[in-house]
Amino acid sequence: MRKKECVAMLLAGGQGSRLGVLTEKIAKPAVSFGGKYRMIDFSLSNCVNSGIDTVGVLVQYKPTLLNRYLGTGAAWDLDAVWGGVHILPPYATQTGGEWYEGTADAIYHNIDFIDEYDPDYVLILSGDHLYQMDYNLMLDFHKLMGSDLTVAVKTVPWEEASRFGIMSVDEEMRITRFSEKPKNPDSNLASMGIYIFTWSVLRQALLADHEDKQSEHDYGKNIIPTLLGQKKNLFAYVFSGYWKDVGTIPSYYTTQMELLDAEPEFKLHDTRMHILSNLNELSAHFIGGEGHVEHSMVCNGCEIYGRVENSILSPGAVVEAGAMVKDSILLPDSVVGAGAVVERTILNERASIAPNACVGGSDKITVVGESSTMEV
Amino acid sequence: MNRTIGLISANYAIPGFDILTRERPPVSIPYAGRYRLLDFALSNMVNSRIQTVALITPHYYRSIMDHIGAGKEWDLDRKNGGLYILPGTAFGFRDPDSRFLFRDILHNLNYFRRGDGDYILVSSGTLTANIDYQPMIAEHELSGRNVTLLYRKTAPGEKRRGYYLTMSASGEVKNITLANEGENLFLNSFIVDRSLILRLARDFSTMGYLDFMAILTTVLPDLRVGTFRYDGHVFFMDGTEDYFRSSMALLDPALRHELFTRERQIRTKIHDTPPALYVPGSQVRNSLMTAGSVIEGTVTDSVVFRQVRIEKGASVKNCVLMEGCTVKAGARLENVICDKYVTITADKTILGTPDRPCVIPKDEVI
Numbered sequence: 001m002r003k004k005e006c007v008a009m010l011l012a013g014g015q016g017s018r019l020g021v022l023t024e025k026i027a028k029p030a031v032s033f034g035g036k037y038r039m040i041d042f043s044l045s046n047c048v049n050s051g052i053d054t055v056g057v058l059v060q061y062k063p064t065l066l067n068r069y070l071g072t073g074a075a076w077d078l079d080a081v082w083g084g085v086h087i088l089p090p091y092a093t094q095t096g097g098e099w100y101e102g103t104a105d106a107i108y109h110n111i112d113f114i115d116e117y118d119p120d121y122v123l124i125l126s127g128d129h130l131y132q133m134d135y136n137l138m139l140d141f142h143k144l145m146g147s148d149l150t151v152a153v154k155t156v157p158w159e160e161a162s163r164f165g166i167m168s169v170d171e172e173m174r175i176t177r178f179s180e181k182p183k184n185p186d187s188n189l190a191s192m193g194i195y196i197f198t199w200s201v202l203r204q205a206l207l208a209d210h211e212d213k214q215s216e217h218d219y220g221k222n223i224i225p226t227l228l229g230q231k232k233n234l235f236a237y238v239f240s241g242y243w244k245d246v247g248t249i250p251s252y253y254t255t256q257m258e259l260l261d262a263e264p265e266f267k268l269h270d271t272r273m274h275i276l277s278n279l280n281e282l283s284a285h286f287i288g289g290e291g292h293v294e295h296s297m298v299c300n301g302c303e304i305y306g307r308v309e310n311s312i313l314s315p316g317a318v319v320e321a322g323a324m325v326k327d328s329i330l331l332p333d334s335v336v337g338a339g340a341v342v343e344r345t346i347l348n349e350r351a352s353i354a355p356n357a358c359v360g361g362s363d364k365i366t367v368v369g370e371s372s373t374m375e376v
Numbered sequence: 377m378n379r380t381i382g383l384i385s386a387n388y389a390i391p392g393f394d395i396l397t398r399e400r401p402p403v404s405i406p407y408a409g410r411y412r413l414l415d416f417a418l419s420n421m422v423n424s425r426i427q428t429v430a431l432i433t434p435h436y437y438r439s440i441m442d443h444i445g446a447g448k449e450w451d452l453d454r455k456n457g458g459l460y461i462l463p464g465t466a467f468g469f470r471d472p473d474s475r476f477l478f479r480d481i482l483h484n485l486n487y488f489r490r491g492d493g494d495y496i497l498v499s500s501g502t503l504t505a506n507i508d509y510q511p512m513i514a515e516h517e518l519s520g521r522n523v524t525l526l527y528r529k530t531a532p533g534e535k536r537r538g539y540y541l542t543m544s545a546s547g548e549v550k551n552i553t554l555a556n557e558g559e560n561l562f563l564n565s566f567i568v569d570r571s572l573i574l575r576l577a578r579d580f581s582t583m584g585y586l587d588f589m590a591i592l593t594t595v596l597p598d599l600r601v602g603t604f605r606y607d608g609h610v611f612f613m614d615g616t617e618d619y620f621r622s623s624m625a626l627l628d629p630a631l632r633h634e635l636f637t638r639e640r641q642i643r644t645k646i647h648d649t650p651p652a653l654y655v656p657g658s659q660v661r662n663s664l665m666t667a668g669s670v671i672e673g674t675v676t677d678s679v680v681f682r683q684v685r686i687e688k689g690a691s692v693k694n695c696v697l698m699e700g701c702t703v704k705a706g707a708r709l710e711n712v713i714c715d716k717y718v719t720i721t722a723d724k725t726i727l728g729t730p731d732r733p734c735v736i737p738k739d740e741v742i
Contacts, residue, residue: 035651283636284409
């Protein structure tokens with residue numbers, strides 16, 4: 001079985017500058033999320049759970065941790081003999097080397113990679129969305145409609161529509177117009193940044209786009225409008241499940257805090273959810289005799305000797321005696337010193353708060369950078 | 377080039393476990409929230425840079441194979457070396473003191489003949505401690521001894537059945553005796569020259585029913601047998617009472633950190649469980665808790681494994697709850713060990729004593 005019906009290409013090269021210090025040293029898809037996960041886990045798990053076993057991960061910005069995290073792909077059962085996870089960085093050729101100049105350009109430079117698997121369809125994904133989706137249903141829709149490009153869309157409240165890329169459709173869901181952040185939207189179907197292309201159509205479009213010197217080599221700005229202009233078959237696939245873009249500090253914070261709701265929309269603890277990750281090596285966590293944990297999620301390797309309320313503790317986080325952690329997210333191996341108070345704060349990986357220091361608690365969310373120390 | 381290969385013995389019974397070993401060999405007993413006892417011996421070998429490890433299985437090895445598979449989690453799925461499964465014989469259960477039935481070695485002699493290591497590091501599969509074998513291996517190599525036995529000094533008044541060693545002033549082992557107490561307790565782990573194993577296999581080929589330690593005792597005067605002292609904590613596993621005590625010892629931060637040091641991490645089979653969830657009103661004190669659990673009730677002085685559910689108003693004190701247990705609303709448990717997937721129905725009370733914990737068998741609904 002050399003041929004793959006569908007190959008996934010996961011765009012993981014962006015800087016994610018809106019996440020500030022969280023992406024100072026690592027790419028956005030590598031940012032810790034929901035305790036024991038990194039953002040890329042959700043898309044990768046969706047691929048595996050949808051039976052897609054060939055995933056190209058396009059990297060560019062600070063890829064070291066992401067590369068190590070992905071490893072052979074074994075953590076997601078993606079260490080296949082033929083297929084599996086492939087990390088695809090920019091590369092040099094006989095005529096020199098080039099960076100990926102846009103989302104479409106990144107795929108253009110990997111046409112040879114995709115051709116190796118001779119797929120009928122290519123699924124384009126981002127590594128920074130929280131959702132669970134069976135891509136097969138979308139692929140069935142794509143085939144049924146005889147589509148050249150299917151864009152997954154989500155119904156958003158009308159008042160928020162101007163913040164998204166909006167797809168206008170006719171009654172059979174054929175896309176008639178695409179507008180990026182329209183002032184006066186005529187539709188409330190927002191693009192989720194998940195595309196299924198018929199590979200022959202995308203391949204041709206990428207080759208043409210590469211020759212176009214005016215192009216920004218972006219799916220939303222260039223490829224989709226061009227295909228629309230060519231009267232290709234573009235359809236919108238409405239996804240009704242939970243989906244969140246977690247590209248900003250407020251959405252990153254709020255989306256995680258919502259996991260603690262009594263009836264969370266994203267049901268991490270539903271046994272049918274099978275989200276795989278590669279942060280599984282630490283021993284069980286400990287809550288001390290004077291410790292207290294309430295309304296929180298705690299991962300393995302944590303040691304809690306103080307109070308933790310309404311918070312998320314990632315693997316290896318430590319809360320020392322007499323400390324108080326409230327409404328906060330502690331990323332892997334961060335430490336809250338004895339007697340310190342941490343409120344409405346995101347502690348980045350390996351960050352530490354000195355004993356008796358007070359951090360956060362304002363209306364805005366406080367973020368403490370990686371490996372940094374907050375003194376009193 | 378690593379000159380030492382590993383051998384872990386799992387083909388023995390420990391009668392003191394009773395219910396906990398009804399459906400599994402002792403090495404498969406779940407421990408510390410997300411491990412099985414075998415993980416410690418396996419991890420210690422791998423963390424001591426041993427890249428070839430053979431495991432002698434008991435004949436009922438389903439749970440072992442389910443757990444270790446091809447050895448991926450221990451980096452033992454190697455082209456060169458890696459994990460070898462040596463089927464144990466079905467005669468290993470008569471002598472409760474036996475850990476290294478000689479017949480298991482005789483039946484798997486090819487592993488010892490073909491192996492390219494000069495030394496074999498042997499451990500029982502239930503030795504639960506975090507041991508760096510590298511200094512012991514180095515000492516064995518330099519000393520030119522045939523065998524180096526790992527032992528521990530017992531505390532005054534300590535009673536524990538096992539092999540006790542008597543050493544000469546120069547540290548050579550003069551005597552090995554099976555007893556209920558003594559000074560230098562053999563820890564069921566040793567390094568032996570591969571050539572000696574092959575020689576003994578030839579000389580004692582008809583005495584497979586003996587334990588290796590009995591054979592070693594017989595040939596002791598002709599060999600150079602030394603010792604290596606282990607001063608760390610051993611989480612003894614000679615029966616249910618030991619298991620309960622060793623589980624509670626995990627609540628001591630110093631002992632726990634010794635066993636789970638990040639320098640030499642204990643590896644285990646990966647289950648992708650979500651983080652543990654503590655709902656508003658949960659009360660957890662002095663307890664070791666594991667990912668995948670949902671805690672609504674009260675937990676004190678306990679060890680709680682993966683996927684355990686403790687409902688509102690339920691109270692758990694001084695207990696070990698293995699994977700998948702459910703304690704329904706209003707139930708009260710004290711000094712209880714629940715094997716995997718036990719359900720305690722609403723408002724039930726079960727009380728053991730610290731010395732005699734009550735053990736609920738796997739899958740039971742009480």
